[in-house]
Amino acid sequence: MKADVPPSGPPLVELKEISKRYGDLLANDGIDLSIEPGEIHALLGENGAGKSTLVKILYGVIEPSAGEIRWQGRPVAIGSPVEARTLGIGMVFQHFSLFDELTVAENIAVALSGEWSLATVRGKLGEISRTYGLALDADRAVWTLSAGERQRIEIVRCLLQKPRLLILDEPTSVLTPQEAEHLFLTLDRLSAEGCSILYISHKLEEVRRLCRRATILRAGRVVATIDPRASSAREIAALMVGNEVGEIRADAPHHPQGEMLKISQLSMPPAGLHGQALTGINLVARAGEVVGIAGIAGNGQTELFAALSGERLAERPDAVVIAGKPAGTLGIDARRRLSAAFVPEERLGHAAAPTHRLSENTLISHAATEVSRTGFILANAAKRLARTIIQSFDVRTPEGDPQARKLSGGNLQKFVIGREIIRKPRLLVVDQPTWGVDAGAARLIRQALVDLARDGSAVVVVSQDLDELFEVADRMAVIHQGTMSPLKPIGEWTKEAVGLEMLGVAQAQGGAHAV
């Protein structure tokens, strides 16, 4: 069925007056939503707007407190994900539902219904990988993979089940522009084949590229159902956030000076069997500038971050020089004392301890400073610090000092970045600052990074989101298979050139502008 033809039958799925209550919190409040066969329908909203709750209800993971779901006109109760899959609903989760110790093939097999053997799964996996350009090694254990690679598993796992309705939660956040375009073609094709798609994204341009209808949620309610092509990105963002979205403001000309970070000829063997080695990386970040590092997931970003933060040590002290001091063989705390700060990619588990309160989480990077003395925690100082971070960075919390895991992704990210920025570090290294974060929070985080640089610090942003890098970075380099492209002012890069560097074709073809 073509998307242009008005559907004659009932919608594929219809949600009527769906509500979900958690104690005092109304996560979903009387939500109406209908999806036609073959339609790509966008679901937009900030983190905490109720999108995740809604799709979990649709996928049978949680039970609605009230309301009705109709599938092809008939009322259904979706009691479990198995029932959802039996109906033909597939889902790519935002927080991956993967098993770290199992291999890629096993992770896919475990979700399949019907008869299969690992050999046939491996065969199908290869087929889907080729068709949709989602490269995956069937026999690698998931714990060795980057976030981007993990997401590919989720997508392939769904496509293998030939769903009637595919729910995708932020599917492109870790893809290159080329990969994303490839995915859009896939989605267009699935849509033309009659498969409906519920597409959750914070990237408005994507939604406008793909969808004819978008439902916008704010604070658990539907605020509008619109045609995203008929509205500007700014209008849509305003509906989502509830107030006008401003551009990132960078104060006019500035003159970066003083090398806060100098990486010279940094090489490192891969950490695990499947890690990426770093070879001869050179990079300089000066006080007052934001340096962006682009690249596809799994090309050495994780290793580079570990080498910068001191989670892994270099062989030579002068491989990493922070604020003029050779720091290559120093540990994390020693580097922090040189006034460096680090925000890793995984906010829950790496940047923050999930079951610890926010005040206790300040200790992770402030241990050597004001919140502890001679080994004892200064609980009041920690609480004060947490409160300051919460206020300065607009962190929305369910209670005064909640456990880290109780925060939505965007709010926790604001907290962990705020925790580092509030120390006024002279060097900040941050890995995927706005991954899976809503538009409002992303804007605040980017503004904070730019402001920090304008105040005279050096900021290194590792990101797979090119729009983000073009927005915040003064200079940018691309990492590909553990090697770094030349660092060039942002004005000298085009998206195409970056995309080609990401794929490693730029050097091979002898020029960034070759196609």
Added chain:
Amino acid sequence: MTTFEAILLTIVTASTPLLIAAMGELVTERSGVLNLGVEGMMAMGAACSFAAAVTFDSTLLGVAAGMLAGTLMAALFALLVLGFAANQTGSGLALTIFGLGLSGLIGAPFVGARRDPVAPVDIPVLSDIPMIGRLFFEQDLFVYASIVLTVLVGLYLTRTRSGLTLRSIGENHTSANALGLPVRRVRFFAILFGGACAGLAGAYLALVYTRFWSPGMTAGRGWIALALVVFAAWRPGWALVGAYIFGAATVLQLHAQAAQFGVPSQLLSAVPYLATILALLLLSIRHGRAIGAPGSLGAPFVPDR
């Protein structure tokens, strides 16, 4: 029969109950449940099997009763940790204390009774091979069963769909639930399997190893089985190696004590533990990456609905 042969035979007898109990616990733990009640389930298996075997004069009925007792104990544990999402460590310790006590009560009338040895399975010709003949081809049925059990558990975990489901659930029960895998059902059967194995191990102790009942006769073997699972990094093959190293060290240190080398006997008694830890440690170092426990091990599962 030479002394050497006799020693080898005792090693096999000492290792078999450890192996059987460890296999059961390994499957339970792979599903993400830590059952510290192995010692208690084993004691109940021993008491009930001995009581049934003496009462009905049947080894077969004894074994069945032992396995049933272990399974019932495990069902009680499952009710606590799955039904009420109770703390697994606490529930398991309680199960051990409860099992040790109750087994004393059940076994009390049978103190002093004896059972005849269980006849070994004699494989003709092969068992006549010098030295190793009797070791490999003239053992009781339990010994062969324990080896087959190890192989089956290994194949089950790595080669079958149901085994993959079980491992997934043990690795991450939240993801497994989101994918629609039956977390609690799988764990229920894994716990029951663990109980049946512990019961069988207890039956072996009472009916083959000692052939009498005395309170507390499990003597910490349940705990050793638990430790074996950890040091074997949740792998059936390594658990087999570990069980036999432990069994061998136990028997050899007894002989060493008898020979009076002038080493304090308490030190020699510690040798099996040290040897087992050392051997399995070496195995896991050779493997490269330190292998972690199943991701959800010990965490109570409460579905998010």
